[in-house]
Amino acid sequence: MKIIVTGGAGFIGANFVYYELANHPDDEIICYDKLTYAGNLETLKFAETNPHFQFVYGDISSRDEVYKLFEIVAPDIIVNFAAESHVDRSIEDPELFLRTNIIGTSILLDACKKYGIKRYHQVSTDEVYGDLPLDRPDLFFTETTNLHTSSPYSASKASADLLVQAYQRTYKIPATISRCSNNYGPYHFPEKLIPLMIINALHDKNLPVYGTGANVRDWLYVEDHCAAIDLIIRNGKVGEVYNIGGHNEKTNLEVVKTILKILGKSESLIQFVTDRKGHDQRYAIDPAKIERELGWTPKTKFDDGIQKTVAWYLENRAWWEKIISGEYQNYYAKMYGNR
Ligand code: NAD
Numbered sequence: 200m201k202i203i204v205t206g207g208a209g210f211i212g213a214n215f216v217y218y219e220l221a222n223h224p225d226d227e228i229i230c231y232d233k234l235t236y237a238g239n240l241e242t243l244k245f246a247e248t249n250p251h252f253q254f255v256y257g258d259i260s261s262r263d264e265v266y267k268l269f270e271i272v273a274p275d276i277i278v279n280f281a282a283e284s285h286v287d288r289s290i291e292d293p294e295l296f297l298r299t300n301i302i303g304t305s306i307l308l309d310a311c312k313k314y315g316i317k318r319y320h321q322v323s324t325d326e327v328y329g330d331l332p333l334d335r336p337d338l339f340f341t342e343t344t345n346l347h348t349s350s351p352y353s354a355s356k357a358s359a360d361l362l363v364q365a366y367q368r369t370y371k372i373p374a375t376i377s378r379c380s381n382n383y384g385p386y387h388f389p390e391k392l393i394p395l396m397i398i399n400a401l402h403d404k405n406l407p408v409y410g411t412g413a414n415v416r417d418w419l420y421v422e423d424h425c426a427a428i429d430l431i432i433r434n435g436k437v438g439e440v441y442n443i444g445g446h447n448e449k450t451n452l453e454v455v456k457t458i459l460k461i462l463g464k465s466e467s468l469i470q471f472v473t474d475r476k477g478h479d480q481r482y483a484i485d486p487a488k489i490e491r492e493l494g495w496t497p498k499t500k501f502d503d504g505i506q507k508t509v510a511w512y513l514e515n516r517a518w519w520e521k522i523i524s525g526e527y528q529n530y531y532a533k534m535y536g537n538r
Pocket residue numbers: 205206207208209210211212231232233234235236237238239257258259260279280281282283284285299303322323324325356378379380381382383388
């Protein structure tokens with residue numbers, strides 16, 4: 200089986216490349232990535248020596264490049280992780296999110312229509328459902344919850360989902376969609392909550408918690424997300440949406456305090472800063488469908504996963520020190536300088 204992993208040089212895509220190479224050693228994995236600020240070939244260095252792995256540089260929103268990729272590779276499966284993924288950046292500048300996340304998805308689907316495909320899988324997000332109120336812990340997102348987006352990022356991801364469903368119905372593209380909750384683990388880009396807080400704490404810098412820190416996210420260890428996608432592309436039913444999450448809800452403040460405790464740092468580093476515009480209150484996934492139909496269950500408990508993640512950042516300083524020494528400093532000053 201030849202599997203193209205778009206966005207495979209990013210956080211979840213790279214973890215998925217490693218998952219596939221380890222669990223399906225006979226398959227060919229082709230990573231297709233534009234290497235934006237979030238893409239990093241260092242992340243794939245352990246795959247590069249594997250004869251079943253290949254890296255192809257390219258942009259999902261370039262029709263010529265994508266068609267050439269399909270002509271050369273003739274893939275059986277395409278798993279689309281490629282996206283602009285950070286909510287705060289989408290609030291600053293939405294346009295690139297529309298180009299990559301919507302136009303890029305439509306071009307991949309056009310390529311599937313033109314050249315044929317056994318399976319197209321869209322890696323989507325629970326953010327397409329909007330948010331849940333903090334005072335209704337009985338409510339969860341199911342696959343039939345209405346799409347109700349809050350940020351330019353989530354609107355672009357929801358638009359892409361609608362395109363996938365339209366191509367599936369109209370052109371019979373054999374497509375599936377998964378909507379996962381917040382991931383954490385190795386290779387997470389340090390603009391996101393967990394790695395940002397680990398790295399700031401290691402430098403004894405303030406930890407910028409938006410608003411009161413009461414917003415709730417439903418955390419899933421990245422390898423559990425990869426295992427779920429692997430099951431969907433092999434056993435999932437065409438035309439279906441699968442929610443992925445492990446009932447692991449935490450307030451942001453709980454997460455930040457846990458990191459400080461593991462690192463032996465003081466809670467006085469916490470600094471409450473101006474809230475994110477349109478900030479979603481609570482995400483919470485009901486994963487009953489994928490558990491029931493595909494037998495998926497998460498393996499890593501949050502207490503173990505967060506310990507492993509902090510240990511990974513301590514053991515892999517060179518990976519993130521290189522990232523934060525570059526353009527990241529300008530990003531940090533712009534986003535947090537006067538917050
Ligand atoms: P990321 O930002 O770490 O990585 C994105 C990757 O896509 C990078 O390697 C980047 O270079 C590549 N890319 C961006 N634009 C591209 C383009 N035009 N053409 C080709 N490659 C391009 O993102 P992530 O956190 O790994 O998320 C991966 C996917 O999973 C996204 O689609 C995201 O919406 C979805 N998702 C993420 C989470 C999460 O918690 N991180 C949860 C649910 C779903």
